[in-house]
Amino acid sequence: GENVEQHPSTLSVQEGDSAVIKCTYSDSASNYFPWYKQELGKRPQLIIDIRSNVGEKKDQRIAVTLNKTAKHFSLHITETQPEDSAVYFCAATNTGNQFYFGTGTSLTVIP
Amino acid sequence: SAVISQKPSRDICQRGTSLTIQCQVDSQVTMMFWYRQQPGQSLTLIATANQGSEATYESGFVIDKFPISRPNLTFSTLTVSNMSPEDSSIYLCSAGDSSYEQYFGPGTRLTVT
Numbered sequence: 001g002e003n004v005e006q007h008p009s010t011l012s013v014q015e016g017d018s019a020v021i022k023c024t025y026s027d028s029a030s031n032y033f034p035w036y037k038q039e040l041g042k043r044p045q046l047i048i049d050i051r052s053n054v055g056e057k058k059d060q061r062i063a064v065t066l067n068k069t070a071k072h073f074s075l076h077i078t079e080t081q082p083e084d085s086a087v088y089f090c091a092a093t094n095t096g097n098q099f100y101f102g103t104g105t106s107l108t109v110i111p
Numbered sequence: 112s113a114v115i116s117q118k119p120s121r122d123i124c125q126r127g128t129s130l131t132i133q134c135q136v137d138s139q140v141t142m143m144f145w146y147r148q149q150p151g152q153s154l155t156l157i158a159t160a161n162q163g164s165e166a167t168y169e170s171g172f173v174i175d176k177f178p179i180s181r182p183n184l185t186f187s188t189l190t191v192s193n194m195s196p197e198d199s200s201i202y203l204c205s206a207g208d209s210s211y212e213q214y215f216g217p218g219t220r221l222t223v224t
Binding site: 032036044089098099101104 | 112142152212
């Protein structure tokens with residue numbers, strides 16, 4: 001089955017700096033890659049996703065890039081703000097039936 | 112995006128008992144899933160709830176321990192049976208459609224004493 005690895009496990013940045021979280025996957029058939037943000041005590045929220053026919057997708061301060069050849073995808077957050085502090089999870093699926101999640105990255109934005 | 116609610120939001124149960132968690136979606140969805148999340152950990156898929164047929168369980172999870180129902184396209188239940196302290200966790204349901212986008216319920220925090 002699919003194996004998704006996520007790095008780093010923790011990340012601290014100064015407010016206004018950029019943050020990058022990387023995930024690798026093992027199954028070349030995976031074709032959908034969502035990112036979730038989970039604040040403490042809250043549900044995971046879908047913040048951005050990318051499909052295998054696209055190399056990059058951007059939504060305001062967040063962007064996701066996908067390298068199918070290398071089988072990795074990354075979340076980029078620019079101009080970070082304290083409210084970006086949360087745990088971020090990547091995931092991968094090729095059927096929509098089984099989602100394989102990364103281990104999570106705890107992001108802290110220091111004011 | 113679908114709006115998902117779960118009941119109960121939290122419960123404290125004695126070992127050996129069972130708890131049924133309900134998940135309600137505000138629209139018909141193709142897929143419904145049940146996850147477990149230990150504090151500070153990632154999400155682990157328990158099973159996919161299939162409408163009109165038996166749930167599909169992931170490795171390490173069995174129907175006798177986690178029976179699931181899905182009577183229609185907007186509702187599902189997960190029962191945690193014969194509970195032990197190791198079952199203490201947050202249980203999340205999620206819903207998705209043919210676009211693969213998946214949305215989560217608020218979770219049920221279960222403590223087994």
